Amino acid sequence: MIAVLGLVVGIVVGLxxxxxxxxxxxxxxxxxxxxxxxxxxxxxxxMLDGIFDDKVFVVSFLSNVVVAALIVFLGDKxxxxxxxxxxxxxxxxxxxxxxxAAIRRHVFRA
Amino acid sequence: xxxxxDNDGRPEGSxxxxxxxxxxxxxxxxxxxxxxxxxxxxxxxQSPGEAPAPERRSPSLRSELPAEVRGARPRPAxxxxxxxxxxxxxxxxxxxxxxxxxxQRLVKGLWPPRVSRAQLIVAVLLFVLGLGLAIQxxxxxxxxxxxxxxxxxxxxxxxxxxxxxxxxxxxKQGLEHQRTELENSSDQADEARKQxxxxxxxxxxxxxxxxxxxxxxxxxxxDPKGAVQADMLLDAIQELRAAGAEAIQVNGVRVVVNxxxxxxxxxxxxxxxxxxxxxPYRFKVIGKPQxxxxxxxxxxxxxxxxxxxQATVTxxxxxxxxxxxxxxxxxxxxxxxSSQ
Numbered sequence: 001m002i003a004v005l006g007l008v009v010g011i012v013v014g015l016x017x018x019x020x021x022x023x024x025x026x027x028x029x030x031x032x033x034x035x036x037x038x039x040x041x042x043x044x045x046x047m048l049d050g051i052f053d054d055k056v057f058v059v060s061f062l063s064n065v066v067v068a069a070l071i072v073f074l075g076d077k078x079x080x081x082x083x084x085x086x087x088x089x090x091x092x093x094x095x096x097x098x099x100x101a102a103i104r105r106h107v108f109r110a
Numbered sequence: 111x112x113x114x115x116d117n118d119g120r121p122e123g124s125x126x127x128x129x130x131x132x133x134x135x136x137x138x139x140x141x142x143x144x145x146x147x148x149x150x151x152x153x154x155x156q157s158p159g160e161a162p163a164p165e166r167r168s169p170s171l172r173s174e175l176p177a178e179v180r181g182a183r184p185r186p187a188x189x190x191x192x193x194x195x196x197x198x199x200x201x202x203x204x205x206x207x208x209x210x211x212x213x214q215r216l217v218k219g220l221w222p223p224r225v226s227r228a229q230l231i232v233a234v235l236l237f238v239l240g241l242g243l244a245i246q247x248x249x250x251x252x253x254x255x256x257x258x259x260x261x262x263x264x265x266x267x268x269x270x271x272x273x274x275x276x277x278x279x280x281x282k283q284g285l286e287h288q289r290t291e292l293e294n295s296s297d298q299a300d301e302a303r304k305q306x307x308x309x310x311x312x313x314x315x316x317x318x319x320x321x322x323x324x325x326x327x328x329x330x331x332x333d334p335k336g337a338v339q340a341d342m343l344l345d346a347i348q349e350l351r352a353a354g355a356e357a358i359q360v361n362g363v364r365v366v367v368n369x370x371x372x373x374x375x376x377x378x379x380x381x382x383x384x385x386x387x388x389x390p391y392r393f394k395v396i397g398k399p400q401x402x403x404x405x406x407x408x409x410x411x412x413x414x415x416x417x418x419x420q421a422t423v424t425x426x427x428x429x430x431x432x433x434x435x436x437x438x439x440x441x442x443x444x445x446x447x448s449s450q
Contacts, residue, residue: 002223006233010240014248021245029246036239043232050215054228061235082261107213 027076028069031088035068036061038092041099048106068092315357318364318437322357326396326431327403330424333389336378337419340371343380343391346412347371353405355397357433361387364435399427 021029039061046052068088075084104110314320329346331338347365350358358365363382372381380387395402403425406412413423 002225002229003232003236004220007236007240010237011244012240013237014241014244018248019241019245021249026249029242033239033242033246036235036242040236040239048213048215052228054231057228058231058235106211107216109211109213 027081028072031068031072031085032065034089034092035064038095038099039064041096041103045099045102045106048103314439316366317439318357318366318435319439321436322396322433323430324356324396325399325429326355326357326394326427327399327406328426328428328431329393329395329406331391331393331416332422332424333391333416333419334422335420336389338380338391338416338421340373340380342412342416342419343382344371345415346393346406349405349412350393350395350397350402353397353401355395355402357396359394359433359435361385361392362435363387364433364437366437394431394433396431396433403427 039057042060043052043057046057071088072081072085075081078084311320315322331343331346343360347358347360347369360382363369363385365382369383373379374381374386379389380391406423406425413425416423
């Protein structure tokens with residue numbers, strides 16, 4: 001419950017406070033958000049499976065974000081930033097979908 | 111796809127072991143090596159963080175999730191059936207794990223709000239996620255025209271803007287040049303107008319269309335006997351001109367370039383430009399007085415010649431002589447300036 005509240009508060013604060021994102025971080029924000037979403041879906045599925053572990057969640061969340069940003073950074077340096085970003089988004093998207101399918105089976109039993 | 115990694119928060123991976131291994135996996139997650147009878151006594155002391163650790167090291171236990179779900183459901187009834195009451199009320203997810211379905215766990219995790227370390231940490235991370243999400247959505251919708259554009263499009267747009275700037279710059283330079291020209295020409299026109307007016311005044315003095323004033327002399331010729339003739343006055347005028355007279359009038363008649371003097375009818379008096387002059391003849395002359403007066407008084411000059419005819423001549427210098435007789439400007443019929 002508190003976790004959901006955290007998410008809601010984060011969105012509200014982001015929408016209304018309008019914090020300035022440093023220009024250095026800006027290119028990595030979208031991909032980091034997608035990676036974080038993937039971690040959240042994984043964590044939700046783990047919770048439904050009854051095997052949720054906060055430590056693992058924190059580590060996976062942070063490492064997901066860092067690795068995603070790293071890949072984009074590397075892609076930018078190599079000149080294939082757009083392609084690598086697309087690849088990362090595709091991979092994360094597939095993971096999110098598979099996790100969402102598991103969550104769906106839990107919640108709707110279908 | 112490696113969603114079986116532990117980085118999604120599910121320590122043992124998404125794929126569960128096959129049904130036969132399921133009991134073992136459940137036990138291993140709780141506490142390594144325990145027997146099915148132990149869980150109720152052990153669970154209260156267990157913290158969510160340490161429970162999954164052992165199982166993470168058992169990759170062989172992975173299988174498809176549907177199998178796990180199916181396996182999980184019969185299991186609570188089979189082995190942990192007696193337990194649901196106690197652990198369930200304890201409020202820990204791990205407690206009721208074997209009895210609860212995923213949906214029940216979700217509801218349980220949602221409703222009685224509990225402040226635990228896990229919840230707080232997850233809340234913080236989700237806060238960060240929500241923040242990033244909102245920022246990204248907002249910044250993307252702010253100026254979406256350029257932000258969403260591809261690099262080639264951006265380069266093209268930049269090129270277009272550059273060329274457009276170049277064109278506008280050229281146009282601006284042309285217009286500024288034009289403006290400078292116009293300002294110069296209007297300045298020149300002003301100057302020319304001023305010069306023209308000045309010249310008109312100068313020429314007007316010569317042509318007799320303007321009132322002239324300045325230092326000069328006044329000469330009065332009184333001729334009681336009427337002996338003074340036109341040639342004498344003409345001599346006087348020519349002497350004055352030779353001495354630098356710039357404007358002359360005689361009894362209200364301006365003497366200009368085409369002035370002529372004739373003897374009046376009957377031999378008495380003089381006519382200037384057809385105007386009969388009555389005595390005395392009063393000359394107003396503008397020029398340098400120091401030059402004009404001696405020119406008249408030189409021996410054998412105008413004054414002596416007139417006095418020989420018993421005329422009385424008076425010459426006075428004056429610092430301000432006004433020649434106010436005017437003459438209409440005459441437009442020549444045939445002569446035209448060759449410079450035009």
